[in-house]
Amino acid sequence: MGLELDAVDRRILHLLQQDARHNTATDIAESVDVTANTVRNRIRRLEDAGIIKGYVPVIDYEQTDKSMHMVVQCTVPIHERGAIAQTALGIDGVVGVREVMTGHRNLRIDLVAGDTDEITAAVSRLQQQGIEVEEQELLKAEYLQPFDHFGLSPADD
Template structure:
């Protein structure tokens, strides 16, 4: 597998910043390549699986799901990936992080309208055979795109 170069990293950063409103023409203005090169690179990044998809960032509270609960669960190490996939199929579970550890190795995130929905998720996780170590109500989260260059600006000015 060929390594990514600065153009690829620039494209990834720009897509993470605002994929919805970034056209290849817009990206080419920030990068030292043409819009067609940007299109080709994006296609190759998608084919290689570097870009897995484009998803919106949802404010679940504004969408009517004021409760967000992050679980810390322990799965048998040999079944960790299988149980992560099964946990993701549970209604109201929107993400599952798989950790490289013997304990607390699955972190499902559930969104809900009320405590009854959270209780149903808790029961479903338990029914899978996961040991629930903790449940924490998430207040908020902060995120930013990863800048592969370690600078504030991705352009070559």
């Protein structure tokens, strides 16, 4: 079992999910009612435990030259799923891979491209790696929010 999280840890995680860039240790400390040094120590502990794996910007690809965002649903041999996921990440245009716990459509690949030719080229490279492409979906929009599995209501913010 992983690191046991208390209410302070859960609140820190929630605030970082809301806005890791602008929520400073001091801001979080005020909200959680601990010192900024405690917040920094807790964040370091959460990072060391692998609970916080990084800080990644959320990119609106429509505002870039890679305005097409595709979800490619694939099937790969289950025993090779992890290795193939890592291989897929090395393909130009692939920005994310999810392993799915199913036998069919068990790999979901997010890729971005500037046009349909780039999509075709990226999908072709996936297929050359032995990845069976089942379906391609062009995303219109994606909406994210902090996961409230810690029971924090909006009134707590």
